[in-house]
Amino acid sequence: MKAYVYGTKRELPEGFEEFADATHTAIVSIDMHQGHLADSPDCPCPAPRAREIVAPIDLFHNEARALGVPVVHVKTVLRKGGVDDVRGIKSAWRLTFPLYVGDIPNADEHAIEGSRWTELVTRVAPTDVVVASKKRLSVFYPTDLDFLLRNMNVRTVVLNGGFTDCCVLNAAFDASNHNYRVVVVRDLVRGTNEEMEEAALKIVSLHLGLVMDSADLLDAWRSVLTAHAAE
Amino acid sequence: MKAYVYGTKRELPEGFEEFADATHTAIVSIDMHQGHLADSPDCPCPAPRAREIVAPIDLFHNEARALGVPVVHVKTVLRKGGVDDVRGIKSAWRLTFPLYVGDIPNADEHAIEGSRWTELVTRVAPTDVVVASKKRLSVFYPTDLDFLLRNMNVRTVVLNGGFTDCCVLNAAFDASNHNYRVVVVRDLVRGTNEEMEEAALKIVSLHLGLVMDSADLLDAWRSVLTAHAAE
Amino acid sequence: MKAYVYGTKRELPEGFEEFADATHTAIVSIDMHQGHLADSPDCPCPAPRAREIVAPIDLFHNEARALGVPVVHVKTVLRKGGVDDVRGIKSAWRLTFPLYVGDIPNADEHAIEGSRWTELVTRVAPTDVVVASKKRLSVFYPTDLDFLLRNMNVRTVVLNGGFTDCCVLNAAFDASNHNYRVVVVRDLVRGTNEEMEEAALKIVSLHLGLVMDSADLLDAWRSVLTAHAAE
Amino acid sequence: MKAYVYGTKRELPEGFEEFADATHTAIVSIDMHQGHLADSPDCPCPAPRAREIVAPIDLFHNEARALGVPVVHVKTVLRKGGVDDVRGIKSAWRLTFPLYVGDIPNADEHAIEGSRWTELVTRVAPTDVVVASKKRLSVFYPTDLDFLLRNMNVRTVVLNGGFTDCCVLNAAFDASNHNYRVVVVRDLVRGTNEEMEEAALKIVSLHLGLVMDSADLLDAWRSVLTAHAAE
Numbered sequence: 001m002k003a004y005v006y007g008t009k010r011e012l013p014e015g016f017e018e019f020a021d022a023t024h025t026a027i028v029s030i031d032m033h034q035g036h037l038a039d040s041p042d043c044p045c046p047a048p049r050a051r052e053i054v055a056p057i058d059l060f061h062n063e064a065r066a067l068g069v070p071v072v073h074v075k076t077v078l079r080k081g082g083v084d085d086v087r088g089i090k091s092a093w094r095l096t097f098p099l100y101v102g103d104i105p106n107a108d109e110h111a112i113e114g115s116r117w118t119e120l121v122t123r124v125a126p127t128d129v130v131v132a133s134k135k136r137l138s139v140f141y142p143t144d145l146d147f148l149l150r151n152m153n154v155r156t157v158v159l160n161g162g163f164t165d166c167c168v169l170n171a172a173f174d175a176s177n178h179n180y181r182v183v184v185v186r187d188l189v190r191g192t193n194e195e196m197e198e199a200a201l202k203i204v205s206l207h208l209g210l211v212m213d214s215a216d217l218l219d220a221w222r223s224v225l226t227a228h229a230a231e
Numbered sequence: 232m233k234a235y236v237y238g239t240k241r242e243l244p245e246g247f248e249e250f251a252d253a254t255h256t257a258i259v260s261i262d263m264h265q266g267h268l269a270d271s272p273d274c275p276c277p278a279p280r281a282r283e284i285v286a287p288i289d290l291f292h293n294e295a296r297a298l299g300v301p302v303v304h305v306k307t308v309l310r311k312g313g314v315d316d317v318r319g320i321k322s323a324w325r326l327t328f329p330l331y332v333g334d335i336p337n338a339d340e341h342a343i344e345g346s347r348w349t350e351l352v353t354r355v356a357p358t359d360v361v362v363a364s365k366k367r368l369s370v371f372y373p374t375d376l377d378f379l380l381r382n383m384n385v386r387t388v389v390l391n392g393g394f395t396d397c398c399v400l401n402a403a404f405d406a407s408n409h410n411y412r413v414v415v416v417r418d419l420v421r422g423t424n425e426e427m428e429e430a431a432l433k434i435v436s437l438h439l440g441l442v443m444d445s446a447d448l449l450d451a452w453r454s455v456l457t458a459h460a461a462e
Numbered sequence: 463m464k465a466y467v468y469g470t471k472r473e474l475p476e477g478f479e480e481f482a483d484a485t486h487t488a489i490v491s492i493d494m495h496q497g498h499l500a501d502s503p504d505c506p507c508p509a510p511r512a513r514e515i516v517a518p519i520d521l522f523h524n525e526a527r528a529l530g531v532p533v534v535h536v537k538t539v540l541r542k543g544g545v546d547d548v549r550g551i552k553s554a555w556r557l558t559f560p561l562y563v564g565d566i567p568n569a570d571e572h573a574i575e576g577s578r579w580t581e582l583v584t585r586v587a588p589t590d591v592v593v594a595s596k597k598r599l600s601v602f603y604p605t606d607l608d609f610l611l612r613n614m615n616v617r618t619v620v621l622n623g624g625f626t627d628c629c630v631l632n633a634a635f636d637a638s639n640h641n642y643r644v645v646v647v648r649d650l651v652r653g654t655n656e657e658m659e660e661a662a663l664k665i666v667s668l669h670l671g672l673v674m675d676s677a678d679l680l681d682a683w684r685s686v687l688t689a690h691a692a693e
Numbered sequence: 694m695k696a697y698v699y700g701t702k703r704e705l706p707e708g709f710e711e712f713a714d715a716t717h718t719a720i721v722s723i724d725m726h727q728g729h730l731a732d733s734p735d736c737p738c739p740a741p742r743a744r745e746i747v748a749p750i751d752l753f754h755n756e757a758r759a760l761g762v763p764v765v766h767v768k769t770v771l772r773k774g775g776v777d778d779v780r781g782i783k784s785a786w787r788l789t790f791p792l793y794v795g796d797i798p799n800a801d802e803h804a805i806e807g808s809r810w811t812e813l814v815t816r817v818a819p820t821d822v823v824v825a826s827k828k829r830l831s832v833f834y835p836t837d838l839d840f841l842l843r844n845m846n847v848r849t850v851v852l853n854g855g856f857t858d859c860c861v862l863n864a865a866f867d868a869s870n871h872n873y874r875v876v877v878v879r880d881l882v883r884g885t886n887e888e889m890e891e892a893a894l895k896i897v898s899l900h901l902g903l904v905m906d907s908a909d910l911l912d913a914w915r916s917v918l919t920a921h922a923a924e
Contacts, residue, residue: 005330083591088613092407093438099236100437129545133595138408142609150872151550166438173401176323177369199430206331207324207397319844360776364826375835382781467792554869555900561698562899600870628900632866638785639831661892668793669786669859
């Protein structure tokens, strides 16, 4: 099995089998919605670098579903009126991110319930599961994701989606703290910029889990499933 | 008020007053214990770069206490026998970190209850508070830190300690998700290496909170407290 | 201020002011939906005794809104297909409750997303807040209620709704553990039967918070608000 | 398998096998410490009715250990100085319980770290596990119990200890919400008084899990283990 260790692809030694155990795995796809991906001036929290991974994520999800690996889409949805963010305790990024990228004109509309900004751009199949209660950066707190994964008997999560150095990295921290094995799919995540993307993947590889190419993960899953079937 | 935005020190605009509100702030000092800092071959999880910040952290804590800002020390303590880690579901870092740094000889002794590896190296004053139930990377889950901070009426946490790109970064994610304002003290944290340290601080500055020098934070606290006293 | 102590209404001594501080209070109204209240044979989790409190709860909420106390409706919503309950790890009540009441014919349809069984029967005003992610008995875990209440700067929760000895009692335990002051409104809750209802209210009064009549609570709120206005 | 349904002992139908699966079970023994059990006037939170179950619990734990069922002792430990309770946000019981039982002279000393009031009266065997971070009524929040049980691969919890209608009932709610199967051992719990004890056990039997005699549970465990061994 091949993974990136501090940016370099290597063959892993024994001991990482759980990470590729397709029978106890779920994909967690993070915030691939219009609020990040819309190519329009009123996009409330633009992540333009992630637009190019919409199609590859859809393809990967198709392969995963065919192998019986469930897909969980997590997306941010904030209540109208702002009670849980802009008129409550504001998300930190609303204060800090503009220091770097400048003013974000429509940021208050980010993820508002019922608006187009909560629509997923990646395909949601009828068998997929949606967690639509993400409020800040974490996919775990304060959502029911951990509760859900336990009901699904999942032990390994495979992460893809936008903002490698933000929500994806946060998900990797949370999932590993909650005793899940973590795989971040290198070709299916994008960061704020290339530097932060590479750095976040290095952090994952040091402390949190495996950084793998989707093709290598699919290969590993197929080997495991073939071995299972042969038993 | 001055902070580092993506690595560059700048004067901040208005809107960041809460971050320096010394009257609702606690310092959270992370894992400054022998298990990371001991300069001996059996140190179970060495963080040698952090040894140089022991004395500066102690000085900073003295100043903070004098200003009435409480100090909370969080440290990892694992049960003897390994039920909550090496004989349960192993921490991810035990699998991934050796891929980068090589074998860690005494890692199984890391943070074992009752051992010297749980002893804090930084000074604990009688009025300080200790959270001794950290189990993985997070200072929040599964500990009582959030519960404690709420009892203390804290709204802003100031982070220092070892592993900027690991437990400190994780704490910054968790704290911001739990609606605390976050300050990471740049001169009082150390990372796996310089590259990861700089990257983690950039990630904090983009999405999670402020990266400040301790001298600037102390100045800001003093201004706020003087203003309060004058009211 | 008057409250029921172990079933007997008494005048309270000093020290309970926080419980009636209307300026830091939210009402949490629990599961007043068709799945419990519909008077039809396919009602998936019947709580017929609670039908009589729909109108009184609506009246109470009107008074509360007029005084500026926010109303939060919490309701159970389970995903289609049963991934988070009947095809995951089944709710305990599905196993135990039929031992007492006999078979519940349509129980698998309970709270299914998009069905009529998730429709609130009590009125939801435009300024109310809805938490639609309750999965088991608790209104806190795994929902975002605590996160929400903190954003709303709430310190006291006032509980009403169905199943005094079940979800209401659970909410009183959770809220008190999360450091909220708790008031259960005696005339606006109903239990499995009269015996369990009285017992649950006694348990609340011993360990968890105040059991009050709605009229007494409204009086207490008005006194507090008048005092505030006079300041 | 026999259990009490609303106070009446009955033979259960099929479908409750998980509750007696000794191979995925842990006992959670709650707060059997001097702070509740000491027969002295300065006992800070007296639960005199529970003194009579110390010896029976010890015997039950011996039998369980012999069958390979782990014992987890959970106890309340509060920080010196009161930061997490009497000088923070006071536990609700400190306000409400005296309304019923009258003033509790030494209540401020309850569970203070390092004092005799945190000493367990029941026997702790070397293989037992201790959770010493309970802060309020819940054994789950804000402790690491759920984290620990997951590391132990536990799916069923068996509860014993003091205050059937308080911490034991709370534990039953929490455990069932966290997807554990729950057994409350009828002869190994004691309530505030007989009325509350019976009521709490009825509530458990309706909504949360099984109420069983220890002898019946031991029998059921032995049958399961014999069947396993025969496989």
